[in-house]
Amino acid sequence: MPIYALPSPHCTVLHTGVLVPEVHQAAYGPRLLHLQLPHATKHPLPCLPTRSLFKGLKPLWGRQIPYTMMKFGAFENTVQMLYKHVVPKPKSECTKGEQLGVSFLAGYIAGVFCAVVSHPADNLVSKMNAQKGATASDIIKEMGWYALFTRGLGLRIIMIGTLTGLQWGIYDAFKVWMYFVRKRGTYWVNPLDPW
Secondary structure: OOOHHHHHHHHHHHHHOOOOOHHHOOOHHHHHHHHHHHHHHHEEEEEEOOHHOOOOOOHHHHHHHHHHHHHHHHHHHHHHHHHHHOOOOOHHHOOOOHHHHHHHHHHHHHHHHHHHHHHHHHHHHHHHHHHOOOOOOHHHHOOOHHHHHHHOOHHHHHHHHHHHHHHHHHHHHHHHOOOOOEEOEEEEOOOHHHH
């Protein structure tokens, strides 16, 4: 599992560092839509200090890094386990549809693990955003550890499991559509010889 999960936190740190300022700036987006140009020059929007653009970064990392690591690690290991213990024939003998079905199922199972791992941090971040000025320890005292881990978990499992299953299914369908063929663990392109 480490080989699949190791690159994901690095990617998550990079992409959240880029996206967090965009999310904070998007909060001003609806106000921009209502301003017309002559009015906007008379009443400009307040400028945000740079550090305030990144204030949600640490809680976001607390949620996204375990989520992404679990997403890749659980998916790859689940695919291997499904072909080893559930699918009655080798992968090379499976049709495209069967392989995509395995990808979706493995993605859904990985999504369940993702939901369980990231749910406490998601509850924490949601409460911190709802209660301005509250710290993580304040939220934990208010909710309690059990509620932090379980409140809303069932719905999150359904949502994240389905989304992750669809993500992996679409990813593998794209590989099939582009004729990426998997042979002995490596990918190569042969547009004249589809699966």
